[in-house]
Amino acid sequence: MQNEALQRAKGVRDFGPAEKIARDKLIQTLRSVFELYGYNPIETPVMERYELFASKYGIGQESDAMRETFKLKDQGLRDLVLRTEFTVPFARFVGMNPQLKMPFKRYQIGKVFRDGPIKLGRYREFYQCDVDVVGVSNPAVDAELVKLINTVFSKLNLEVVIKTNNRNVLNAILSKCGVPEESQISAIISIDKFDKIGDVGVKAELLDKKINAETADEILKTLALTGSNIEKIQSLKDLLGEIDGLKDLEKTINLVGADNLEFIPNLARGLAYYTGNVFEVFLKDTSQLSSSICAGGRFDNMIGGFIGTDEKYPAVGVSFGLDTIFDALQIQNKGILSKQSVAEIYVLPVSKENFAPAFQLVEKLRAKGIAADIDFLERKVGKNMEYANSYGMPWVIVLGDDEVKQEKYTLKNMTTGEQVSCSFEEICTKVK
Amino acid sequence: MQNEALQRAKGVRDFGPAEKIARDKLIQTLRSVFELYGYNPIETPVMERYELFASKYGIGQESDAMRETFKLKDQGLRDLVLRTEFTVPFARFVGMNPQLKMPFKRYQIGKVFRDGPIKLGRYREFYQCDVDVVGVSNPAVDAELVKLINTVFSKLNLEVVIKTNNRNVLNAILSKCGVPEESQISAIISIDKFDKIGDVGVKAELLDKKINAETADEILKTLALTGSNIEKIQSLKDLLGEIDGLKDLEKTINLVGADNLEFIPNLARGLAYYTGNVFEVFLKDTSQLSSSICAGGRFDNMIGGFIGTDEKYPAVGVSFGLDTIFDALQIQNKGILSKQSVAEIYVLPVSKENFAPAFQLVEKLRAKGIAADIDFLERKVGKNMEYANSYGMPWVIVLGDDEVKQEKYTLKNMTTGEQVSCSFEEICTKVK
Numbered sequence: 001m002q003n004e005a006l007q008r009a010k011g012v013r014d015f016g017p018a019e020k021i022a023r024d025k026l027i028q029t030l031r032s033v034f035e036l037y038g039y040n041p042i043e044t045p046v047m048e049r050y051e052l053f054a055s056k057y058g059i060g061q062e063s064d065a066m067r068e069t070f071k072l073k074d075q076g077l078r079d080l081v082l083r084t085e086f087t088v089p090f091a092r093f094v095g096m097n098p099q100l101k102m103p104f105k106r107y108q109i110g111k112v113f114r115d116g117p118i119k120l121g122r123y124r125e126f127y128q129c130d131v132d133v134v135g136v137s138n139p140a141v142d143a144e145l146v147k148l149i150n151t152v153f154s155k156l157n158l159e160v161v162i163k164t165n166n167r168n169v170l171n172a173i174l175s176k177c178g179v180p181e182e183s184q185i186s187a188i189i190s191i192d193k194f195d196k197i198g199d200v201g202v203k204a205e206l207l208d209k210k211i212n213a214e215t216a217d218e219i220l221k222t223l224a225l226t227g228s229n230i231e232k233i234q235s236l237k238d239l240l241g242e243i244d245g246l247k248d249l250e251k252t253i254n255l256v257g258a259d260n261l262e263f264i265p266n267l268a269r270g271l272a273y274y275t276g277n278v279f280e281v282f283l284k285d286t287s288q289l290s291s292s293i294c295a296g297g298r299f300d301n302m303i304g305g306f307i308g309t310d311e312k313y314p315a316v317g318v319s320f321g322l323d324t325i326f327d328a329l330q331i332q333n334k335g336i337l338s339k340q341s342v343a344e345i346y347v348l349p350v351s352k353e354n355f356a357p358a359f360q361l362v363e364k365l366r367a368k369g370i371a372a373d374i375d376f377l378e379r380k381v382g383k384n385m386e387y388a389n390s391y392g393m394p395w396v397i398v399l400g401d402d403e404v405k406q407e408k409y410t411l412k413n414m415t416t417g418e419q420v421s422c423s424f425e426e427i428c429t430k431v432k
Numbered sequence: 433m434q435n436e437a438l439q440r441a442k443g444v445r446d447f448g449p450a451e452k453i454a455r456d457k458l459i460q461t462l463r464s465v466f467e468l469y470g471y472n473p474i475e476t477p478v479m480e481r482y483e484l485f486a487s488k489y490g491i492g493q494e495s496d497a498m499r500e501t502f503k504l505k506d507q508g509l510r511d512l513v514l515r516t517e518f519t520v521p522f523a524r525f526v527g528m529n530p531q532l533k534m535p536f537k538r539y540q541i542g543k544v545f546r547d548g549p550i551k552l553g554r555y556r557e558f559y560q561c562d563v564d565v566v567g568v569s570n571p572a573v574d575a576e577l578v579k580l581i582n583t584v585f586s587k588l589n590l591e592v593v594i595k596t597n598n599r600n601v602l603n604a605i606l607s608k609c610g611v612p613e614e615s616q617i618s619a620i621i622s623i624d625k626f627d628k629i630g631d632v633g634v635k636a637e638l639l640d641k642k643i644n645a646e647t648a649d650e651i652l653k654t655l656a657l658t659g660s661n662i663e664k665i666q667s668l669k670d671l672l673g674e675i676d677g678l679k680d681l682e683k684t685i686n687l688v689g690a691d692n693l694e695f696i697p698n699l700a701r702g703l704a705y706y707t708g709n710v711f712e713v714f715l716k717d718t719s720q721l722s723s724s725i726c727a728g729g730r731f732d733n734m735i736g737g738f739i740g741t742d743e744k745y746p747a748v749g750v751s752f753g754l755d756t757i758f759d760a761l762q763i764q765n766k767g768i769l770s771k772q773s774v775a776e777i778y779v780l781p782v783s784k785e786n787f788a789p790a791f792q793l794v795e796k797l798r799a800k801g802i803a804a805d806i807d808f809l810e811r812k813v814g815k816n817m818e819y820a821n822s823y824g825m826p827w828v829i830v831l832g833d834d835e836v837k838q839e840k841y842t843l844k845n846m847t848t849g850e851q852v853s854c855s856f857e858e859i860c861t862k863v864k
Contacts, residue, residue, distance in 0.1 A: 008481070020475050038803055038804060040823075046444075047502075049441050078442060092437075103808060106449070125478055343472075370468070
């Protein structure tokens, strides 16, 4: 590269044809499942007002997330940000559209932006795919989201485990063990690290947070419950009584009825805004990829707080991490990058005189819905075959005078090398 | 709205379900045609380096476009911009990927950003859909783009006229009339305003630009040529000889063979970088919408200049204006906003006890590929019907004990009001 202006910004990516074809297909799978479940697409802008994101019901002026937000100004010197996530814009959208009938189910797929450190798998522009319902406190809708998650990953042919817990249950356990309410969020943030630092690490953090050793041991013992989902719930009912959190979990688990929803009492999800069931999805085989590929939960207070009315806006949603799912598909070698090009067939005229008929033939193929391409460079057959190969085009037709005259074409299968003489109709059948 | 943080940034839009469903469908139509023609998707980032866009082969530091570019910095204080168009990033992509086999055909659909004045139909975030080929100087590929444009608008059911001209022809006419080379770009920028200011206005501008009245009249007379495409080309051949520009035009027109490609000698396209054929597409009935809905042309020098090698990168492309096309479809009342929701069927359990079977029924419908939704709020039938209606869901099932027991469902057509008793299989057939 001779021109030094030819560089990308730091932490962003280009997607060439093979990767973009695969990513579009993945997005299409997500979209189609979201729509099967009755979630409607919406689109909010890339740029939002700084005040929206910085507000206390947004991500908060003092938060790490706000520090990593790209900030800019328009020519009127208004402060803007590039969105870092979709929940805050969704709350704004609901607030600005009081005519929306509740429940309102929506999904949004698009890029979000974070000016954070660059690591493997961490970018400054990346996709998020959010599915949320506002207006339903009934945990049956949480069960619907679990069904939706299962459908997505079964369509993607990825074996996953969906882990669930409930914030109220976690708070009740902490209360029962003697952790005062004001310390519970802080304790939950430590508990959230179970997978990373183990119970020794979590205990050390709890002690640091002025929770005494006996209490910490009691918490760890309670969270280490084993057995089936039903058995774990029963143990906690014995300990905590018939609390709402357990009822919600039980209702969700019963409605789902699937065997890959697992109640994990130490699952926490670090964010403060969750109010009920939480979910986190992992590959069944975490040796391949240990980070979660989808996560979410109930956030019943956020939207109402945002809008600032007395009306309740119970909400629940999950967010799919497109980049991580894409990594998982690549690791499991699901052939996701198999297509180098959209073109199915390449027509090469053997001489200048055959160009016009070749051009018409290609148009006829396109009219039949077959993605077709043609040589414009008057290259020799060998060069053209190389070209078709480099783009992975599966079929080639070499068009000479005889073929034009007889309307019989020699169709070459680029995978097997086999050649057959075909009419136009036969080409369409073979190639489609 | 009580919370004043709940505002959008200036000049940006939200798309609610009805509009987003329609826009996604429009994008899908464009994509499918681009792919039929063998154009591969790529994706470049929203953020690019300031130096890339400001460079002299970019949009240029001093240009109006650069003044309207959103600028920002990352935490490393690197200067960034939000892309204002796709051609500069495309040139960068080609430059950074020397392994790409030529010709390289790509399309990109996405948002671009301009910090300009807000007017009706002008936004600060809007979509562009670009289709370009690099590596072919043969105007046969220009003809392919005309075919592609025709296919797009015929699929959208919009009657259009594609206007074409050639920059070399325009330059030759100006030379023939005695305009020196260094004044030709400036004259072309005036000629570009024919549709807006008429020949009186163009003449006045030419006089302002120190072109004498006789020359100006001569130019206007030549550009006012009438007749068929072939007749106009013949007249110009008589005047200018067998120049390349006329040959390119002729080859394109002959290959296209369609009746809605019109050679308009006074079509100019304001941008300086065009080097050959140019195209501009309008509705046949311009009384409804007079601005162009797609435009482009050949820019053989840009990419090579950018990359800074001696290698040639001839290129041609067109850009579809998604917002304008969307306006055109709405004006022509093509029913584009007819769908308020993706859900096809809404199931309402008549009592709490029917919820679990209703939930299973909805799951079964989804498994059959039918987008389905269910009442989570235990609402009465009337309220539920209102809800289904407000989202335009075409079918409703009211599920009571009898229906569950007999596996016979009452399916209501929300348009006609008709109700029929159906088995599950019959529902699937009717609703799909």
